[in-house]
Amino acid sequence: MTAKASAPTTRAVLITATEPEPRSFGKQVVLGGMLDHLCDRLGPKQVNVILIGRTDVDRPAVPYHLHVIAKPSAAEQLRAVVQRVLRPPHSSLQEAALWSDRVLAAIAEKLAEIRADQQIWDTMRTGQYARHLGRKRRVLYADDLFSKRYASMLERIEKDPSKVADPLGEFGKLLPSAVGRIVGRKFVYRRLLQLEQKMTSRSEDRAPDVFDATFLVNAQESDELFQRTGNPTIGTLLPLLRDTVARERRWDGTPIFVFLGGLDFGPNRDGLTWFLANFREEVLAAIPDFRLLIVGRDSARPLPEATAWGDHVQTLGWVDDLDGVLSSCAALLSPLRVGSGTKIKVLEALARGLPVVATRAGVLGLSVGRPDGCLVAQSPEQLVDLLAQAADPVVNQGLAAAARASWLRTFAPAVVGPAYDSAFGIERAQDMVALS
Secondary structure, eight states, X not given: OOOOOSSXXXXXXXXXXXXXXXXXXXXXXXXXXXXXXXXXXXXGGGEEEEEEEOSSSOOOOOSSEEEEEEOOOHHHHHHHXXXXXXXXXOOOHHXXXXXXXXXXHHHHHHHHHHOOSEEEEXXXXXXXXXXXXXXXXXXXXXXXXXXXXXXXXXXXXXHOOSOOSSTTGGGGGGSOHHHHHHHTSHHXXXXXXXXXXXXXXXXXHHGGGGSSEEEESOHHHHHHHHHHHOOTTEEEOOOOOOOOOOOOOOOOSOOEEEEESXXXXXXXXXXXXXXXXXXXXXXXXXXXXXXXXXXXXXXXSOOGGGGGGGGGEEEEESOSOHHHHHTTOSEEEEOOOSOOSOOHHHHHHHHTTOOEXXXXXXXXXXXXXXXXXXXXXXXXXXXXXXXXXXXXXXXXXXXXXXXXXXXXXXXXXXXXXXXXXHHTTOOOOSSOOOOO
16 A cells, blocks of 8 residues: 655654653554654654643653644543533544644644645644645544444453453553542443444444555455455555664573563553463473563562562563563563554564563564564464473573564564665655664
């Protein structure tokens, strides 16, 4: 899929509500890769970011131009919920939480000032503003089908009535604290998820008509949206991650596994707590010296489900030297049960030649298996056996080589980068230089 363009892009602007730096979780890594590529291909002075966020925080220096617009206040959010969810246009709650007439006017002013010949709108939360602005060259980076995430969570609730932590995920952080507390109540979030799924699905179906092209990170979800809409401008863009500097692996054969991901994200916490609550006896019987390192935001505090594991589970929180941790592990463990899109943590592992042991949801959006260094359990019962296989030094060596080969073959910047050129109307160079 190629964005319509009469001339090559020379100046681009990304409009987003996600802080692009520091790259501490998956979405930031994805946006960072996109911005690295734009700066590499157009030059940093020709790349702009309009960020709807807080105006009272210090941010790291970046090579591109960053323009910050104050996010909607609590009063603006509540007003938008009444005016846009309960009444036409009957938008989703996540969209209403980011809507403000003031923000619309500020975006319009910034776009007129920047005069980019390619606009990139990050998800429908920001993309909702595009339909109220003059028609320019613009694409929607839709990320994934959030309606499928809600459907997945609802299905999980039906099978397991235990409480779902953080049911709205990242979007819940946009809500006023009082609303967030209400959403967290069990009798509320099930109906809310049903409503959000319906409204978000409708928004996803309408989005492609507003943009020259709409891109998702998951090819299956791209196909699904095409089937739903019949719109031929829907395509797929795999995440564009930096390649890692080759680093000698320091794994000494000890069965140390790592869980990578912020526990402030509902699907991550759900998958990890499910594993810890249900697999201790089987895992320790098969691998007596098993250890699990938990790395990511909000993971420094011990989980109640980890108590019975004793020293077999260690929480590290955020680490500065991720390469150092991953290079000493046997494999990445990704035991997710719900979600959508593409699992960035799996790509991070493949880039480093680290084998992966996962559930099917744990590698969602990626066509990977044993030939790619990924052992994917088809049932909960199989997960322990795959962990034991990955702990075998001989098997592990083969999986590690397969993981790195899969990265170089399918996911490295030199492979994925040209698709971004095509998507954003950037004139290709003779030789595509991989991002460093």
